[in-house]
Amino acid sequence: MAMRRLIYFSNAAEGVGPRDIEDILAVSRRRNAEAGVTGLLLFMHGVFAQVLEGEAQRVESVYRRIEADGRHVEPEILSDRTVAQRSFTDWSMAYLETTADDLARAAGFDRLFEEPEFLPVLEDHPEKLEDGIALALQRYAERLEREGAPASG
Numbered sequence: 001m002a003m004r005r006l007i008y009f010s011n012a013a014e015g016v017g018p019r020d021i022e023d024i025l026a027v028s029r030r031r032n033a034e035a036g037v038t039g040l041l042l043f044m045h046g047v048f049a050q051v052l053e054g055e056a057q058r059v060e061s062v063y064r065r066i067e068a069d070g071r072h073v074e075p076e077i078l079s080d081r082t083v084a085q086r087s088f089t090d091w092s093m094a095y096l097e098t099t100a101d102d103l104a105r106a107a108g109f110d111r112l113f114e115e116p117e118f119l120p121v122l123e124d125h126p127e128k129l130e131d132g133i134a135l136a137l138q139r140y141a142e143r144l145e146r147e148g149a150p151a152s153g
Helices: 018-035 056-068 100-107 118-124 127-146
Strands: 003-012 038-044 047-054 072-083 094-097
Touching (some): 018 038, 047 056
């Protein structure tokens, strides 16, 4: 069954701290489980990156709530498309807090930009970057789980 995958970035509002993130996760996990929406929330350097997957209208509803949430500033959709299957099947909302360098290294992106053929491919096929971001987040979460630091969710 085809799924909608929406990936967005937003800045954290000034003053957003660990307690706010705990609240976001508690509510998101409950609501997403009820709606059949899965995904991952990443927080690094004051920026949220999130992947939402599920039935199109339900993902839309979740994203509209995020847009209205004052803890998210200037949300911007990076990708919004139909995919054949979920990347985050087991997590109503996995959560990772990391640095850009750690994420890039874990996903193999630290070497990607050194490849001369990389940028021309992206210009012709931007969905490859979108798939790569979702895959990077998935791989990173799985690696942390294997190493004993689970992506809670």
